[in-house]
Amino acid sequence: MTLTVWAYSESGQVASEVAAAAQSLAGTGKGDAVEVMVGAMSDAGPRLPNALVLRGMSASENTPESTAEAICRATSKGMPSVILVGSTRNGREVAARVAARLGTGCISDASKLTLEGESLIGERSAFAGKVTAKVVAPIPCVATVKVGTYPAAGKTTANSVSEMDVGGFSPKVKVLKTIRKDARSVNLNSAKIIVSAGRGVKKKEDLAIVESLAKSLGGAVGCSRPLSSDLGWLPEEHHIGLTGVTVKPELYLAVGISGQLQHIAGMKDSKVVAAINTDKDAPIFQAADYGIVGDLYQVIPAIEEIVRRRS
Amino acid sequence: MKIAVCIKHAVDESELKMDPGGSPMITGAAGKMGTFDKNAVEEAVRLKSSGGGDVTIFTVGPADARKSMKEGLAMGGDRGVLVTADPVRIDSLSVAGLLAKAVQRDGSFDLIICSEGSSDVYTGQVPPMLAELLGFAYFGYAKKLEVSGSRIRVERSLEESVEVVEAPLPAVVSVVSEINEPRYPTLIQIMQAAKKPLEEVPPSALGVETAPKVVVRSMSGQGSNRKKVMLDGTPEEAAAKLVDALRAEGVIPR
Ligand SMILES: Cc1cc2nc3c(=O)[nH]c(=O)nc-3n(C[C@H](O)[C@H](O)[C@H](O)COP(=O)(O)OP(=O)(O)OC[C@H]3O[C@@H](n4cnc5c(N)ncnc54)[C@H](O)[C@@H]3O)c2cc1C
Ligand SMILES: Nc1ncnc2c1ncn2[C@@H]1O[C@H](COP(=O)(O)O)[C@@H](O)[C@H]1O
Numbered sequence: 001m002t003l004t005v006w007a008y009s010e011s012g013q014v015a016s017e018v019a020a021a022a023q024s025l026a027g028t029g030k031g032d033a034v035e036v037m038v039g040a041m042s043d044a045g046p047r048l049p050n051a052l053v054l055r056g057m058s059a060s061e062n063t064p065e066s067t068a069e070a071i072c073r074a075t076s077k078g079m080p081s082v083i084l085v086g087s088t089r090n091g092r093e094v095a096a097r098v099a100a101r102l103g104t105g106c107i108s109d110a111s112k113l114t115l116e117g118e119s120l121i122g123e124r125s126a127f128a129g130k131v132t133a134k135v136v137a138p139i140p141c142v143a144t145v146k147v148g149t150y151p152a153a154g155k156t157t158a159n160s161v162s163e164m165d166v167g168g169f170s171p172k173v174k175v176l177k178t179i180r181k182d183a184r185s186v187n188l189n190s191a192k193i194i195v196s197a198g199r200g201v202k203k204k205e206d207l208a209i210v211e212s213l214a215k216s217l218g219g220a221v222g223c224s225r226p227l228s229s230d231l232g233w234l235p236e237e238h239h240i241g242l243t244g245v246t247v248k249p250e251l252y253l254a255v256g257i258s259g260q261l262q263h264i265a266g267m268k269d270s271k272v273v274a275a276i277n278t279d280k281d282a283p284i285f286q287a288a289d290y291g292i293v294g295d296l297y298q299v300i301p302a303i304e305e306i307v308r309r310r311s
Numbered sequence: 312m313k314i315a316v317c318i319k320h321a322v323d324e325s326e327l328k329m330d331p332g333g334s335p336m337i338t339g340a341a342g343k344m345g346t347f348d349k350n351a352v353e354e355a356v357r358l359k360s361s362g363g364g365d366v367t368i369f370t371v372g373p374a375d376a377r378k379s380m381k382e383g384l385a386m387g388g389d390r391g392v393l394v395t396a397d398p399v400r401i402d403s404l405s406v407a408g409l410l411a412k413a414v415q416r417d418g419s420f421d422l423i424i425c426s427e428g429s430s431d432v433y434t435g436q437v438p439p440m441l442a443e444l445l446g447f448a449y450f451g452y453a454k455k456l457e458v459s460g461s462r463i464r465v466e467r468s469l470e471e472s473v474e475v476v477e478a479p480l481p482a483v484v485s486v487v488s489e490i491n492e493p494r495y496p497t498l499i500q501i502m503q504a505a506k507k508p509l510e511e512v513p514p515s516a517l518g519v520e521t522a523p524k525v526v527v528r529s530m531s532g533q534g535s536n537r538k539k540v541m542l543d544g545t546p547e548e549a550a551a552k553l554v555d556a557l558r559a560e561g562v563i564p565r
Contacts, residue, residue: 011470064439065449089469093451096436100404100443105524108403108434126432126530128324131335134528141524172448176464177475193563217563229468230489236470242433251562261324264535272562273537274553289538290556292549302550307563 003031003115004078007048008038008071008094009086010062013187014145016152018086019047021113021145023153025082029115034080038067047153049160056166064090065171068097073166075102079140082120084113087144089236095144105137111149111246115139129242129265148189148246148266181235188238193219193251196240196267199226200256200277200296204233209297210255213304222247222267224257241266255296259284276300312364312458315414315423316355317441318348318383319398320376321431329532337399337530342372344379347426349386349493350486354456355424356387357491362458365389367417371409373397377509385496385504392417393511402525407440412517414445422463423483427452438485448478453486 007022009015019035026033035048039055039062054070071083071094079102085095087109099106107113110122119136122143126133137143188194195214201207207221214221221238228239240247242262252270256277257263264287267273275288276299285291292299326341355366368388370376373395380391394409414420423445425438435451442449448463450456454473455466463482467474468489496504514521542552557563 089452092435093439096439097443100440127327130324131530133530136528137525173476173478175476179473272560287535291541294546298546299550302547306554
């Protein structure tokens, strides 16, 4: 049996990362990596030389419910060895549904995927990031690829595109409206410098201080979960950690972030970590190369001043 | 409305110890109700108090899980069903399979509330798998939900958008932490919870044989070997030291 790895994500950036994961997996097993594209999405790709475009009513809906349905139907014409899905919020649903339907195992939020005989092995964080677990599932299986852990594959010219009509489907869930979040498109995956804000920032307007420093350093803005999820000050894709993205910039500057395990899980592989926090006992200092015990409202403008003056 | 809440008795990561070899000591580790599962219980109790009905708490867990379930009952749950299997030893699909059977055995639920992810392993798989196995509608990452008649409308919080979606009941939802502020039960509520029915059901009584596909092969602690250099002085002095250090590291332009 030849090894076949399918790669899918509804998000363009993430699809590139999943494609890279599929390629590396297929490469080691001398098999094929195939980018699965559903309906309208197909215009954006492909990122792999082999692509499978699923068309039909279910495919055009593009909800996780219908995407999972489309992928399951596609497997009936030939089961792949591994189905990789980008671990976005919708992607996790697609993967779990497909695994439940096909009765296979599902490794979630994997960062390093390898093959060993008839098994897929993935590494993932567990216990709030205190632990790295090696998880094994027999092939065929499904896995979600943690966002930000694989370098994105570039676009390619497909040399083999097959289309499949997966037929009609009436979903239970109806989308009434999609409201875009305050979009300041970021790509933390490729940012060399990230200045990341936490609850030490008192008001949404004060994020301007952090943004201004990030700009003068030529970097991007990240944040802890409460800022995006609980307070809604920044879109969700800025949030770093277990439930957000994984980043590994040259410099990670954490300001007003306490450094809980779940946050560290997303930035621990940064080259250099610096932290500014008023609390000398904040755990972030244990995970930093350089620490300043101080008020971000004083220290950040001071850093910016020096950077501007000397450049 | 008949509401089910699925909560996990999760390993308390702050109490988790490492053995000398650097592996976590999972067996016998202290547990606590999953952090976000409190939001799930809170939402169920709020729905009950606005629209009537009852709330059943389901857990697949060891005997010790009664502790978390009691907490859920103190928050306002009416009864509990503990499926006695240790989730550390089985995988998400097995947990979802046990929950599906336990829910079906217990009657016809209109709504099953889970959280976006358990606080120890955070796979986010159990809720959509449960929906898939039950054939219910599913909404992941709900930041707001509204039931009117036999329909449910949910605002889903996604990375770049909020999606407003609707489906007929029955449904499974997973909630995010921003949906509500979980209550702290009062002493009286805690005492009353001790008298609420809490049934234990072995997997065999559900006719389920758990054969996990996904297994953990090894685990190791994530150590940090950072320099931990503290830079002192006035804000200006500390800032200057930091800029110098970062330039010396070559991570910011000179
Ligand atoms: C299952 C689960 C998953 C999670 N996933 C994530 C995740 O992916 N990412 C994430 O970030 N969190 C995550 N969390 C939440 C995490 O546990 C913490 O609650 C969160 O990281 C805290 O954010 P914070 O550091 O911004 O806020 P806080 O913990 O409130 O810390 C604020 C810090 O700012 C400092 N401060 C205050 N004023 C100033 C000032 N003027 N100048 C400088 N410093 C100041 C304080 O001393 C404090 O250390 C998760 C939680 C759970 C249960
Ligand atoms: N063992 C369990 N018992 C009951 N509910 C669970 C269990 N495991 C997971 N869940 C539910 O599924 C959600 C997501 O868990 P997980 O898929 O493990 O991230 C949890 O927040 C619970 O609502």
